[in-house]
Amino acid sequence: MSSPAVSGTVDILVVGAGPVGLLSSFLTTNLGLKVLAIDKSDGPLKLGRADAMNARTLQLLQTLQSGIFDELYPQGLICNTSSTFKDGQFASRQSKWWEALAGCEHRHFLMLGQPYVEDILDRRLQELENPVQRHTTVTRIWTSSDDTAVFATLLHNDGEEEIIQAKYLIGADGSHSFVRKALDIAFEGEGIDMTWAVIDCETETTFPNVPEIINFQVETSDVARIPREGKINRYYVHMDSRDFTTEDAIAKIERALQPHPIKFTRIEWASQFTVQERIAKQFVWKNRVFLAGDAGHVHSVNGGQGLNTGLMDAFNLSWKIYLHAQGLANDMILQSYEQERRPVAQTVIETAGKLVRATKYARGLAPGTFFADSSTECRD
Ligand SMILES: Cc1cc2nc3c(=O)[nH]c(=O)nc-3n(C[C@H](O)[C@H](O)[C@H](O)COP(=O)(O)OP(=O)(O)OC[C@H]3O[C@@H](n4cnc5c(N)ncnc54)[C@H](O)[C@@H]3O)c2cc1C
Known part of the structure; x- marks a missing residue:
């Protein structure tokens, strides 16, 4: 489509306001970009899903100096130890996962539910007068003929449709990502x-x-x-x-x-x-569309890395888009998102996969097998 009837123009359209879309929106709005975050839901997550932030996530939130870390940290529970009980008897205990981590002040998990993370990020966007546009679904995505702009059709709950033009689009719409499917990007891997x-x-x-x-x-x-x-x-x-x-x-x-x-x-x-253990064939599409979080990679929850890996995607991507949008960096900075995050995602898939397989096939041989390895953080 060469000349769509555009109803709004933004720097970044963020599709999906789970933790990854929310953090991406917060970071880029804070940097001064014009950002529109949309989500089909009526509000942030209320219950369940991820239960822990790891040391690297805590470090990155702390460096923001935005008050987010200060609000979240006292609400969580500090946990750096994993124990194993075998047939009712204490078998082992370990708390050395964190020793290899450089530069982290808080070398432990902060046990705190995903709803807390979504709630504060959602509120921060409201405070920045850029709230998530909810009850809104993306139904079509395409680029301009010269690939300098991306267009999306948005469908609102009342049946109204509009077309938004953006310089960049972040697909943070979860494991069943419409963005990924619309661009025909394969989600390679398997379910076990x-x-x-x-x-x-x-x-x-x-x-x-x-x-x-x-x-x-x-x-x-x-x-x-x-x-x-x-x-x-x-x-x-x-x-x-x-x-x-x-x-x-x-x-x-x-x-x-x-x-x-x-x-x-x-x-x-x-x-x-x-x-499920899957990774998108591409994280970056035409230097215009970026897959982040579960839209780009999914794995076993063992190791507690899903939310954490996605938040680090958002950290990695946001400042790069900002520099590119300002003309301060060329396309290579956008490509570096894929170059840096793909190996991390691949390692997380492999590490979490080893942990979950250990629970099934090597019961009793590998103490502390459910949640006890956070070594993939070191890659971030
Ligand atoms: C049952 C369960 C337990 C889990 N437990 C853990 C755990 O213990 N530890 C851990 O680290 N991780 C856990 N996870 C994984 C963790 O929840 C995810 O990694 C994390 O939510 C990924 O965040 P995200 O923002 O990428 O995607 P999501 O949280 O899935 O958010 C995607 C958002 O996109 C929106 N959306 C989707 N399609 C569209 C569309 N077409 N248009 C507009 N909006 C759209 C959705 O409404 C949603 O708000 C668990 C997940 C599940 C399902």
Whole structure:
């Protein structure tokens, strides 16, 4: 299409306002670019999904000096230790994951749910008078004939359509990314046949309530307990099939904690996931469209890297687009996003994949296998 009827022009159109789209929008708006962030949802995430920020994410948020780190940090739980219980007996404990990390003041996980991250970033965009345009879906994407502009058709909840012209488009629209599919970018990789239950809950138990990640290794299942902010704990339970109930998962948790009894007093969020390991064939398309976060790469949640890797994509990309938009850098700076982030994403996929396979195939051989390796951070 050569001369579309454009209703608005921006520097960056950000498709998707999950954590990655929100951070990209915040950073680039703060730099003075004209940014439009859209999302089909009615607001930030309320419950569930990612549960931890790693040392590198904390470092980057801290360097922003935006108050975001200062608000989030006291709300989270500090955790730098992982222990393994095998058949009811203490087997091992380790907390040395962090020693190789250079330049980080906070060498630990900050256990804090993804909703906290989305909420503060969403509020910051409102304070910058650039709120996310919600109830809005992108339905078509194309570039100008000389590839200097990108156009998108937006569909609003009331059925109205409009066309936005942007210099750049960030596809931060999650693992089922419309942007990636619209540009026919392959999502290479595989799904592996493992299903996990995930339960955020409050419980009463005689098992010690310590701020450690606990891996329970028993004959019937792999179960991990993740300490969280407030009174919440998260349980991950390796299930035998996709077809299970929350009660089935709870039965496995009860078995794993024996001889300690456990009573579930409140279930805040219960869900399941099957493991996908995929990476987009291209992160950068015509130096105009960029895939970030889950739109570009997905992997097992083992290791707690999904949210973290996506936020680091946003950090890596935002200042590069800014310099390019200002004419202060050429296309090579945009290409460097792909050159730098692809190896990181690939390493995260491999590391998380090793962790999740260890839970299934090498139970008892690799202590602390659920969440215990954050070495991929060192690549960032
Ligand atoms: C059940 C579950 C548990 C998880 N647990 C963990 C964990 O413990 N640790 C961890 O690190 N990670 C975890 N993750 C992964 C983590 O949640 C993701 O890595 C993270 O949310 C990725 O952020 P994102 O912004 O890239 O994508 P998303 O959070 O998926 O956000 C994408 C946004 O795009 C919007 N959108 C989609 N399509 C369109 C469209 N066409 N138009 C407009 N808007 C659109 C969506 O509404 C959404 O708001 C978990 C994920 C799931 C599903």
